[in-house]
Amino acid sequence: MGNINLKELALALNLSTATVSRALRDSHEISTETKKKVLELAKKLNYEPNPSASNLRSQKSKTIAVIIPEVTNNFFSQAINGIEEIARQHDYHVLIYQTHENSELEIAFMRRLLSGRVDGILISVASETNDDQDFKDILNELPVVFFDRVNENIDAVKVTTDDYESTYKATTHLIECGCRKIAYLMALNNLSTGKKRFAGYLAAMKDNNVTENEALIIPDSNNDDDNYTHIKKLLLDEKPDGIITSIENLALPCYYACRDLKLNIPRDVKLISFSNLKTAPLLNPSLSTITQPAFEMGKEAASILFKILNKKYFEPNETLVLKSVIIKRESTGF
Amino acid sequence: MGNINLKELALALNLSTATVSRALRDSHEISTETKKKVLELAKKLNYEPNPSASNLRSQKSKTIAVIIPEVTNNFFSQAINGIEEIARQHDYHVLIYQTHENSELEIAFMRRLLSGRVDGILISVASETNDDQDFKDILNELPVVFFDRVNENIDAVKVTTDDYESTYKATTHLIECGCRKIAYLMALNNLSTGKKRFAGYLAAMKDNNVTENEALIIPDSNNDDDNYTHIKKLLLDEKPDGIITSIENLALPCYYACRDLKLNIPRDVKLISFSNLKTAPLLNPSLSTITQPAFEMGKEAASILFKILNKKYFEPNETLVLKSVIIKRESTGF
DNA sequence: CTGTTAGCGCTTTCAA
DNA sequence: TTGAAAGCGCTAACAG
Numbered sequence: 001m002g003n004i005n006l007k008e009l010a011l012a013l014n015l016s017t018a019t020v021s022r023a024l025r026d027s028h029e030i031s032t033e034t035k036k037k038v039l040e041l042a043k044k045l046n047y048e049p050n051p052s053a054s055n056l057r058s059q060k061s062k063t064i065a066v067i068i069p070e071v072t073n074n075f076f077s078q079a080i081n082g083i084e085e086i087a088r089q090h091d092y093h094v095l096i097y098q099t100h101e102n103s104e105l106e107i108a109f110m111r112r113l114l115s116g117r118v119d120g121i122l123i124s125v126a127s128e129t130n131d132d133q134d135f136k137d138i139l140n141e142l143p144v145v146f147f148d149r150v151n152e153n154i155d156a157v158k159v160t161t162d163d164y165e166s167t168y169k170a171t172t173h174l175i176e177c178g179c180r181k182i183a184y185l186m187a188l189n190n191l192s193t194g195k196k197r198f199a200g201y202l203a204a205m206k207d208n209n210v211t212e213n214e215a216l217i218i219p220d221s222n223n224d225d226d227n228y229t230h231i232k233k234l235l236l237d238e239k240p241d242g243i244i245t246s247i248e249n250l251a252l253p254c255y256y257a258c259r260d261l262k263l264n265i266p267r268d269v270k271l272i273s274f275s276n277l278k279t280a281p282l283l284n285p286s287l288s289t290i291t292q293p294a295f296e297m298g299k300e301a302a303s304i305l306f307k308i309l310n311k312k313y314f315e316p317n318e319t320l321v322l323k324s325v326i327i328k329r330e331s332t333g334f
Numbered sequence: 335m336g337n338i339n340l341k342e343l344a345l346a347l348n349l350s351t352a353t354v355s356r357a358l359r360d361s362h363e364i365s366t367e368t369k370k371k372v373l374e375l376a377k378k379l380n381y382e383p384n385p386s387a388s389n390l391r392s393q394k395s396k397t398i399a400v401i402i403p404e405v406t407n408n409f410f411s412q413a414i415n416g417i418e419e420i421a422r423q424h425d426y427h428v429l430i431y432q433t434h435e436n437s438e439l440e441i442a443f444m445r446r447l448l449s450g451r452v453d454g455i456l457i458s459v460a461s462e463t464n465d466d467q468d469f470k471d472i473l474n475e476l477p478v479v480f481f482d483r484v485n486e487n488i489d490a491v492k493v494t495t496d497d498y499e500s501t502y503k504a505t506t507h508l509i510e511c512g513c514r515k516i517a518y519l520m521a522l523n524n525l526s527t528g529k530k531r532f533a534g535y536l537a538a539m540k541d542n543n544v545t546e547n548e549a550l551i552i553p554d555s556n557n558d559d560d561n562y563t564h565i566k567k568l569l570l571d572e573k574p575d576g577i578i579t580s581i582e583n584l585a586l587p588c589y590y591a592c593r594d595l596k597l598n599i600p601r602d603v604k605l606i607s608f609s610n611l612k613t614a615p616l617l618n619p620s621l622s623t624i625t626q627p628a629f630e631m632g633k634e635a636a637s638i639l640f641k642i643l644n645k646k647y648f649e650p651n652e653t654l655v656l657k658s659v660i661i662k663r664e665s666t667g668f
Numbered sequence: 669c670t671g672t673t674a675g676c677g678c679t680t681t682c683a684a
Numbered sequence: 685t686t687g688a689a690a691g692c693g694c695t696a697a698c699a700g
Contacts, residue, residue, distance in 0.1 A: 077405045077411040095429055096430050112382060115337060
């Protein structure tokens with residue numbers, strides 16, 4: 001850009017570019033006096049090193065990539081917040097890529113990042129189907145930390161939440177509140193995240209001797225209207241007294257279906273949803289939630305990535321599991 | 335990275351790096367046959383050009399920066415979604431920086447970006463105070479498009495929404511619903527965005543001959559608890575029958591204050607909030623909203639930036655104004 | 669249509 | 685403690 005460069009700085013100071021470069025990087029082999037002079041002029045002239053040049057030479061980009069399904073998902077935007085905070089502490093830059101749940105796009109993004117554009121990747125995967133070999137190839141080239149939606153078939157560093165336990169607890173809570181017909185609105189069933197949540201539900205039902213009912217399990221269709229229709233049919237046909245939704249997006253069609261059928265939540269149907277909506281307390285008429293520590297997950301995942309980058313730490317296939325919180329709305333009395 | 339480079343490709347093909355480089359960029363001065371050979375081998379070997387090298391040489395980074403106050407704000411995450419979509423269409427990368435409303439950080443980010451790391455910047459500013467000269471310096475060096483929270487003191491390309499008109503309409507709507515004491519919960523008052531919203535409210539009150547009352551205007555304090563306390567006091571002291579909140583974050587403390595005072599919304603107090611919460615229909619007990627076209631703003635702002643980058647278009651100080659939508663919840667009957 | 673060559677701005681040996 | 689010089693991988697002017 002219209003900017004000053006090392007050579008000009010050196011010229012103005014009657015020093016070599018090498019010396020100036022070293023002074024700016026605070027090398028111990030430069031005299032304090034020279035350093036001072038260099039730093040002063042650099043600040044005065046607003047010198048900013050050209051990142052392409054230094055990346056090219058040093059083979060480090062000071063940049064990490066975050067690959068996620070959707071930024072507009074509350075969970076992910078909170079995670080990005082955490083990631084950005086840690087990246088800034090390390091003086092790193094953050095690139096964002098959205099897959100919109102498309103695995104091919106996901107792999108394409110990663111392949112393109114293999115060229116040195118980033119030093120590492122944080123990813124929450126779109127699905128756990130096939131592409132394993134692609135992932136493995138990429139893991140050989142670049143440090144990758146998986147978070148939340150991890151790929152179980154891959155040995156890698158991962159940060160997740162206690163999907164099984166939290167859903168187990170939530171289901172148990174509904175049972176303790178007297179629910180006997182608890183519907184489960186399933187989603188992410190091509191991901192370990194979704195499978196674990198579902199397993200937690202099934203186990204809680206079984207352990208409490210509540211007859212589980214196949215008919216009470218509805219898969220998510222990625223389309224709000226379809227979901228609404230399915231849920232409404234379920235409510236009419238099966239009359240569940242409790243519902244667990246395995247992702248936040250199912251809460252809305254569920255709420256509408258109840259409203260349109262004049263079912264009062266929580267009186268007629270008790271509802272617990274996975275949700276990272278900050279304003280969830282505003283929700284009507286009192287939706288209880290399973291809330292994941294998204295911000296903390298972002299921070300943890302990024303911190304681990306930086307440990308790997310700085311070679312300060314490298315536990316190859318460790319998985320860190322954070323705890324979700326079940327928030328019970330007082331106002332619902334359940 | 336462990337990757338193949340141009341030289342190796344050229345060697346394997348018995349061609350010069352120049353020819354290979356041109357073939358890859360689909361230059362017209364290369365024979366179809368050579369191109370084919372090059373492309374084939376490149377694909378086979380998963381060749382990815384080194385971005386630092388080509389950026390350094392071509393002085394283009396294929397990257398844009400997005401500087402915003404908070405990713406976890408629904409408006410901004412939706413805007414990022416739009417920006418990312420357009421960037422991908424142009425084969426560009428997107429860097430994210432959060433200012434957390436800190437103007438100094440904002441300027442520091444921009445300064446650091448002046449070194450060629452990005453080709454352009456999309457920004458929604460933290461405040462409109464002082465830093466004008468810094469902004470002007472930066473605008474001379476790099477294309478910048480302001481969106482939503484623009485800086486009025488700067489001549490630049492901008493994308494905003496109709497803050498004045500939408501607030502005017504919302505206020506008028508409350509008046510038409512019979513409200514006579516309408517409180518305004520003010521925020522962003524150091525920004526034209528906030529000032530215009532406030533002006534829209536005042537004008538609507540005046541035009542409808544509703545006595546406006548200084549006491550009914552509360553500034554936002556950036557702290558939910560403080561806001562809650564102030565709003566509660568306002569509700570007790572002044573007993574407004576309508577409220578407009580100028581930012582989404584004020585809706586929650588407002589809701590709590592009403593609930594704790596046993597005031598029914600909308601029966602006792604009608605509430606309209608600026609909000610980009612996708613699940614707003616879930617809100618209790620029916621909050622009406624002024625919703626900005628965040629996704630579209632992101633797309634528009636990014637599109638304009640790319641027009642500038644491609645020199646296809648350059649209307650120096652144009653401001654594009656998009657329309658907000660006032661969503662009236664049917665269930666509230668107001 | 670293809671090759672030679674210089675150089676983008678920086679870091680880093682190696683030599684002084 | 686400092687400088688000279690090479691070179692990271694790519695692009696583009698110029699030559700053929």
